[in-house]
Structures are given as C-alpha cells and as structure tokens.
Amino acid sequence: MSRADFLLTPEELLHRRRKRLRLVVVLVLLVVFAVGAYFGTRPALNAIKGWQARRHATKAFAFIEEQKWNEARDAAVAGYQLRPSEPQAVRAVARFLSRTKQQQALEFWDRLEKTERLTRDDRRDEAAVALAMGEGTRAAEAIAHLLDPAMGEPGPADWLLAAQAAVQGGQAEEAVPYLEKILAAPSANKREQLQAALLRLALPAPEGDPAQAARTAALARVVELSRSDSAVGLDALLILAQHAASLTTAREQAPADAGQPNDSAAEATAESSPAPAALPGTDAIPSLPDLATAIERHPLAQPPHQLLALDLKAHQQVGGREASIEQAIARWEDAEAPAVAALATWLNGKGEHERLLAVVPLERALQTHDLFLQYVDALGALGRWSEIKALLDTERFALDPVIQRMYLARINAQLGEKTASENNWQRALE
Numbered sequence: 001m002s003r004a005d006f007l008l009t010p011e012e013l014l015h016r017r018r019k020r021l022r023l024v025v026v027l028v029l030l031v032v033f034a035v036g037a038y039f040g041t042r043p044a045l046n047a048i049k050g051w052q053a054r055r056h057a058t059k060a061f062a063f064i065e066e067q068k069w070n071e072a073r074d075a076a077v078a079g080y081q082l083r084p085s086e087p088q089a090v091r092a093v094a095r096f097l098s099r100t101k102q103q104q105a106l107e108f109w110d111r112l113e114k115t116e117r118l119t120r121d122d123r124r125d126e127a128a129v130a131l132a133m134g135e136g137t138r139a140a141e142a143i144a145h146l147l148d149p150a151m152g153e154p155g156p157a158d159w160l161l162a163a164q165a166a167v168q169g170g171q172a173e174e175a176v177p178y179l180e181k182i183l184a185a186p187s188a189n190k191r192e193q194l195q196a197a198l199l200r201l202a203l204p205a206p207e208g209d210p211a212q213a214a215r216t217a218a219l220a221r222v223v224e225l226s227r228s229d230s231a232v233g234l235d236a237l238l239i240l241a242q243h244a245a246s247l248t249t250a251r252e253q254a255p256a257d258a259g260q261p262n263d264s265a266a267e268a269t270a271e272s273s274p275a276p277a278a279l280p281g282t283d284a285i286p287s288l289p290d291l292a293t294a295i296e297r298h299p300l301a302q303p304p305h306q307l308l309a310l311d312l313k314a315h316q317q318v319g320g321r322e323a324s325i326e327q328a329i330a331r332w333e334d335a336e337a338p339a340v341a342a343l344a345t346w347l348n349g350k351g352e353h354e355r356l357l358a359v360v361p362l363e364r365a366l367q368t369h370d371l372f373l374q375y376v377d378a379l380g381a382l383g384r385w386s387e388i389k390a391l392l393d394t395e396r397f398a399l400d401p402v403i404q405r406m407y408l409a410r411i412n413a414q415l416g417e418k419t420a421s422e423n424n425w426q427r428a429l430e
Contacts, residue, residue: 046083053083057092064099072096087115091122098125105129106138120151120158127161131168139165156181156188160195172203179203180214183221190225190232197221198239216284223284226294234300241291241312288312303332303342325352333359337368344374353378362391376407385414402428 056079063072076096079089090112097105109126112118118126123142130139143165145151146158159182163175182188182196200218226236286294292312295305310328314320325347332343340360347356356378365375379388389411392404405428412421 049083050086053079053086053089055079056082057086057088060092060096064095069096069100085115087112090115094122095125098129101129101132103129103133106133106135118145120146123151124157124161127165131161131164134168136165136169139168156185156192156196159185160192160199163196163199167199167203175199175203176214179218183218190228190230193221194225194232194236197225220284223286226286229299231300234295234298234305237291237295237298238305238308240285241288241295241308244285244288244291245312245315288315303335303339304346307342307346321350325350325355329355329359337371340364341368341370341374344371344378348374348377348381351381353381373403380410383414385411389415 056075060072060075060079063069063075073096076089076092079086080093083089090108094105094108094112097108106126106129109118109122112122123145127139127142127146130136130142139161143158143162147154147162159178163178163182166172166175166178179196179200182192183200188196197218201215201222203215222236222240226233226240228236285291289312292309295301295309295312298305301309307328310324314324317323328343328346332339335343344356344360347353347359356374360371360375362375365371376388376391379385379391388407392408392411405424409421409424409428412418412424
C-alpha cells in the first residue's frame with residue numbers, strides 16, 4: 001500500500017479495489033473476445049454464407065416449379081457462388097440444369113451424391129436428363145434406385161421413366177406393364193396419363209392383337225383428357241388436331257392418286273408424303289371443326305393455338321386458306337407485340353411474306369426481337385438481301401452477335417461476296 005493510500009478512508013480504498021477489479025475483468029474479456037473472434041470469424045462467415053446459399057436455393061426451387069427459367073438460373077447461380085460446397089446450392093444448380101435438359105446436370109448430381117444421399121426427386125431429375133442426353137446406362141442406374149423398395153414405393157412418375165428407358169433401349173415390350181400401371185393408377189396426374197397414353201399409342205401392335213384394345217383405350221384416354229381446361233387438356237387437343245389434320249390431308253390426296261395409277265408425278269408425291277399410320281379407334285377423335293372450336297375456346301389458348309384453329313377450319317372450307325389469312329390479320333395486326341409476332345411467324349410459314357411486311361412495317365418490327373427476326377426472314381424469303389444488309393449495318397436493332405454474323409454471312413453468300421461470307425461465318429463460330 002502506498003503512502004497516499006494511508007490518507008484514504010476504508011470506503012475509498014474499497015471503491016478503488018473494485019474499480020481495479022472491474023478493469024482487470026474488462027481486459028480479460030477483451031482478450032477472450034479477441035481470441036474467439038480470431039478463431040471463430042471463418043466458421044461464422046461460412047455459416048452465414050451457407051444460410052444465404054440455402055435461401056437462394058429455396059428461391060430457385062420455387063422458380064423452377066413456376067417455370068420461370070431466367071429467375072431460377074439467377075437464384076441457383078447466386079447460391080452456388082456464395083458457397084459451392086452447400087448441398088442445397090448444388091442441388092438447385094443440378095435441378096435447373098436437369099429441367100432445362102443440359103448435359104452438365106449429371107456432373108452436379110455426381111457432386112451432390114458425394115456429400116449426401118440423393119432424394120427420389122433428385123433421382124427422377126437425374127434419370128430424365130440422362131434419357132434426354134441419350135445416356136442409357138446412367139438413366140438405368142437412376143431408375144433402378146427409383147424402383148428399389150428400399151427407397152420407398154415407386155409411383156407413376158417412376159414407372160413412366162422406366163417405360164421411356166425401355167422404349168429408348170429398344171425393349172418396347174418391357175414398357176407395356178409400366179404404361180398400363182400408370183393408366184390404371186388413380187394417383188397418376190393428367191400429365192403422366194397423357195404421356196403414358198401417347199407412349200402406348202407409339203408402340204407397335206399387329207392388327208387383331210389383344211394389344212390393339214389397349215391402344216384403343218389409350219386413345220380414348222387422350223380424348224378424355226382433351227376435355228380438361230388445364231394445360232394438359234390443351235396439349236391433348238393439339239395432338240388430336242395434328243393427327244386429325246394429317247388424316248384429312250391423306251384422305252384428300254388418296255382419290256387423286258387412285259384415279260391416276262399411271263401418273264408418275266402422283267406416285268412421286270405419294271411416296272414423298274406418306275399417309276400417317278392410322279390409330280385404333282380413330283372414329284373417337286372429334287371432327288376438325290369441333291377440335292378447332294375447342295382450341296379457340298380453351299381458357300389457356302394463346303394466339304399460336306388460335307391460329308392453328310383457323311388452319312383446321314380452313315381444311316373444311318372452299319377458299320378457306322384465304323379467308324383464314326384475312327381473318328387472322330384483321331384480328332391480330334393491331335394486337336400486343338407477342339400476338340403480332342405469332343401472326344408474323346404464321347404468315348411466314350404460309351409463304352405470305354409480302355403480307356407480313358404490310359402488317360409489320362419496319363418501325364414496328366424494331367420494337368421486339370421476335371418481330372425483327374420475322375421481318376428479316378420475310379425480306380430474305382423475297383430475296384431482298386441488300387435491304388437486310390443495310391438494316392444490319394445501321395445496327396438499328398441490337399441482335400445477338402452470333403445471329404448477326406450468321407445473317408451477314410448468308411447475305412454475303414447471296415450477294416456473291418465469298419470472302420466476306422467466310423469471314424462472317426468464322427466470326428460467328430468464334
């Protein structure tokens with residue numbers, strides 16, 4: 001105790017000792033926090049990054065289910081960049097790549113399987129993208145997991161993958177039991193039923209074979225599904241319409257071919273455009289006018305579908321083609337850009353290039369990417385290559401550089417500018 005301390009009262013000495021004790025405690029705590037911060041910062045940052053990566057992955061899964069592909073890609077990439085080792089981030093990238101049918105998906109499923117067990121949904125996506133990429137062995141391995149009782153009871157989605165793999169592997173007879181199970185399963189959703197029915201119809205079955213009855217039932221299921229107001233119902237309508245239109249065209253050509261048995265030109269036409277194979281129970285398919293009306297009235301029908309309905313009606317009318325074109329132009333030439341783009345695509349498909357240019361003048365074509373491409377295609381079909389070149393040179397509309405170079409290469413070739421054409425092709429490839 002110093003001499004100054006003798007001058008202090010007992011209370012003052014106690015206060016001073018407490019003050020020194022508090023200072024010592026504070027210094028000790030600071031040292032502890034410093035050491036903890038030094039050793040704990042990295043785990044804490046990793047934990048935060050992991051949480052953020054999982055949050056982005058959750059958003060990506062939601063966008064994938066809504067088929068918002070651009071948003072799904074951005075969310076999946078953001079999560080993966082934050083923490084590439086986070087399983088959910090890897091799963092989000094793998095699922096996005098699988099649903100968009102990209103080969104790299106298989107690499108990410110391999111990476112995920114090294115850290116944790118793949119779920120049933122994971123295996124389904126893995127099998128589906130493997131089938132799409134023609135990786136039969138890889139698909140078979142994933143499907144074997146799906147059908148393994150150890151993974152739980154398989155369902156219609158698993159049976160459908162198994163059937164698709166069997167057909168792709170040239171073993172169509174092995175697909176039949178799976179397809180029949182799907183069509184008989186109350187748990188199968190409309191999309192699975194439609195896919196199973198179409199696959200069943202695609203399988204060969206000799207006339208008079210008992211399998212014909214199953215194919216007839218499959219067609220009846222497609223007709224039944226076509227009455228739905230869902231997206232599946234619209235898809236079923238479009239499939240039936242395509243088949244009915246093909247049959248109608250084949251019947252219209254048959255009398256002419258039969259009446260000119262020695263006409264080599266007619267024989268050549270028949271050989272180049274063979275009639276589609278008849279489906280069993282074709283009488284069950286609604287007529288073209290009924291199908292056209294059903295497509296027009298479907299709540300999910302968009303301009304491309306409604307334009308198809310006009311084509312179906314044109315089959316049944318004298319001068320129907322011209323009438324349908326005039327009706328389409330009157331209905332959609334002043335519509336929003338997506339509808340006008342659909343109209344332009346339809347007109348180009350019919351060879352009505354001059355009409356397209358009348359409906360979509362240059363200033364309007366410059367409004368959207370799709371309209372501009374249809375406008376340029378129409379000019380190309382009319383051989384107006386110099387106009388296209390001048391338009392691209394002014395860069396009034398920013399095209400993707402690859403597409404622009406490809407157009408310029410084609411224009412150069414048409415104008416006899418061989419060196420310029422080769423240079424633009426090379427730049428497009430680069």
